[in-house]
Amino acid sequence: MPWRIVRRRRLAVCVFASLEFLLCFGGEVVMAAQMPTGKEHVNWAGMRFVRIESGGFQMGQEAGGDWDERPVHTVRVTQPFYMAATEVTNAQYEQFDPEHRKLRGKLGFSKADDEAVVFVSWHEAVAFCEWLAKKEGLPYRLPTEAEWEYACRAGTTTRYHTGDSLPKEFHKNVGMSWFPAPGRTRQGEVVPLTVGQTPPNAWGLCDMHGNVEEWCGDWYGPYEPGEQSDPVGREDGDFRVTRGGSHSTAIEYLRSANRSGALPEDRSWLIGLRVALGPMPKTRPLPVPPPPLNQRNVSQRAPGDLARAPDPTQPCFRGPRTYVHIPPGSNGPIFSRHNHCPALVECPNGDLLAVWYSCLTEPGRELGIVASRRRQGSEEWEPASPFWDAPDRNDHASALWCDERGALYHFNGLSAAATWGSLAMILRTSTDNGATWSKARLIAPEHGVRHMPVESVFRTREGAILLPCDAVTEAKGGTAIHLSHDDGCIWHDAGGTILGIHAPVVQLRDGRLLAQDR
Numbered sequence: 179m180p181w182r183i184v185r186r187r188r189l190a191v192c193v194f195a196s197l198e199f200l201l202c203f204g205g206e207v208v209m210a211a212q213m214p215t216g217k218e219h220v221n222w223a224g225m226r227f228v229r230i231e232s233g234g235f236q237m238g239q240e241a242g243g244d245w246d247e248r249p250v251h252t253v254r255v256t257q258p259f260y261m262a263a264t265e266v267t268n269a270q271y272e273q274f275d276p277e278h279r280k281l282r283g284k285l286g287f288s289k290a291d292d293e294a295v296v297f298v299s300w301h302e303a304v305a306f307c308e309w310l311a312k313k314e315g316l317p318y319r320l321p322t323e324a325e326w327e328y329a330c331r332a333g334t335t336t337r338y339h340t341g342d343s344l345p346k347e348f349h350k351n352v353g354m355s356w357f358p359a360p361g362r363t364r365q366g367e368v369v370p371l372t373v374g375q376t377p378p379n380a381w382g383l384c385d386m387h388g389n390v391e392e393w394c395g396d397w398y399g400p401y402e403p404g405e406q407s408d409p410v411g412r413e414d415g416d417f418r419v420t421r422g423g424s425h426s427t428a429i430e431y432l433r434s435a436n437r438s439g440a441l442p443e444d445r446s447w448l449i450g451l452r453v454a455l456g457p458m459p460k461t462r463p464l465p466v467p468p469p470p471l472n473q474r475n476v477s478q479r480a481p482g483d484l485a486r487a488p489d490p491t492q493p494c495f496r497g498p499r500t501y502v503h504i505p506p507g508s509n510g511p512i513f514s515r516h517n518h519c520p521a522l523v524e525c526p527n528g529d530l531l532a533v534w535y536s537c538l539t540e541p542g543r544e545l546g547i548v549a550s551r552r553r554q555g556s557e558e559w560e561p562a563s564p565f566w567d568a569p570d571r572n573d574h575a576s577a578l579w580c581d582e583r584g585a586l587y588h589f590n591g592l593s594a595a596a597t598w599g600s601l602a603m604i605l606r607t608s609t610d611n612g613a614t615w616s617k618a619r620l621i622a623p624e625h626g627v628r629h630m631p632v633e634s635v636f637r638t639r640e641g642a643i644l645l646p647c648d649a650v651t652e653a654k655g656g657t658a659i660h661l662s663h664d665d666g667c668i669w670h671d672a673g674g675t676i677l678g679i680h681a682p683v684v685q686l687r688d689g690r691l692l693a694q695d696r
Contacts, residue, residue: 239435245510259456264373286368300442359599398439408459439569470563476613523578528554579635634682657681
């Protein structure tokens with residue numbers, strides 16, 4: 179039978195004249211099976227899939243939706259595909275990764291065979307789909323964000339596929355959760371994640387509202403106006419999309435249109451996966467959005483008189499100069515209602531860069547980090563612009579530092595959902611005065627307490643980078659110290675607790691540390 183080899187990066191597909199084909203994964207050749215055509219398909223692992231026919235829908239929500247759900251736009255799904263009727267269970271996932279069984283019951287969640295698997299990163303979710311594809315020779319994958327919302331809505335235009343309200347059987351510890359923070363975790367926060375316990379939508383899909391968030395294939399990014407066919411998200415980004423909401427969150431985050439996202443490496447008790455079956459759309463991804471104002475046209479030259487300061491023998495009174503410039507009525511991604519907890523750094527080029535969080539309420543999932551730059555030679559701060567924001571994750575809070583070589587460090591907390599009771603911690607760096615930043619790297623990946631950065635970073639005389647972090651969620655309880663002895667690659671909690679919160683730290687001449695806390 180005549181055939182030809184088609185190579186695209188690391189994937190080779192051997193295409194035959196009869197339209198039979200081979201799937202090749204990194205040099206491993208797998209004979210492709212024939213795609214199913216019926217209304218349902220049950221694979222060798224016992225996973226049940228339902229057929230989703232092609233069609234169109236309005237993606238997003240105008241009234242009552244979040245800012246990132248606009249503009250509402252028409253999407254055409256041009257090819258039918260299959261979607262798993264439920265989320266992947268522990269028993270199914272452990273056929274791929276038996277070691278994951280050790281995570282059953284972590285923090286109390288997901289112990290049984292038929293509960294949704296959690297503590298799975300995006301990379302692991304993709305690997306599971308590829309494993310299924312190799313086993314069966316069919317194109318298993320994560321759904322695109324558009325496919326997910328299309329399948330969830332199942333022809334509806336309301337807030338949920340059940341209408342504009344969500345019946346009680348979908349409610350699972352609904353509300354703002356501080357789990358697993360000691361002292362603020364309520365009784366009953368650990369709930370069963372058994373799949374298939376809610377009524378299916380009109381197309382046969384269960385658990386599309388709640389239970390666990392579900393990884394999608396797309397990089398998260400803003401919507402574009404106009405009709406689109408088979409969109410696949412952005413070319414690149416910081417976060418991969420998750421959809422569907424989860425247990426232990428406010429009910430509005432379970433809407434059909436609601437968008438969330440997470441670092442591809444992140445794992446939590448809130449995120450699992452659902453598998454799609456069908457060829458990946460051939461649509462080109464949208465380009466990366468233009469950089470925010472604080473990253474545009476950043477000078478890479480330091481003026482020769484940068485070190486010149488006012489005469490210390492003469493009085494000098496300036497300011498105060500307002501650095502928070504936000505138009506009234508702003509409601510996302512920058513909010514005029516509440517702005518707090520600043521960090522400030524002098525860049526090597528003489529610019530001042532300030533970052534802080536912006537939100538409606540401090541524990542809210544909408545909280546994100548924004549920035550303003552006062553450029554060298556300018557008397558005024560620029561209008562606020564987005565800096566870093568994990569979609570629907572509370573980003574509490576930030577610290578900035580410039581090292582001896584002129585590299586900028588951005589530290590930030592990253593919540594599993596709302597509140598600062600479940601923070602992991604990330605680090606980004608910049609070597610061009612904040613014009614570009616590295617992708618966020620988890621330096622304290624376990625979500626919990628002791629991970630809220632305090633703006634007081636320095637290098638000790640012994641060469642370690644020292645980062646204070648609030649250790650508790652309340653006004654009393656203390657500050658932790660995190661240290662890196664290898665220029666920020668590996669971090670560890672030094673143990674112990676400074677008595678108060680928000681404690682800046684300095685090192686005295688004799689090597690002792692001095693902290694001032696609240």
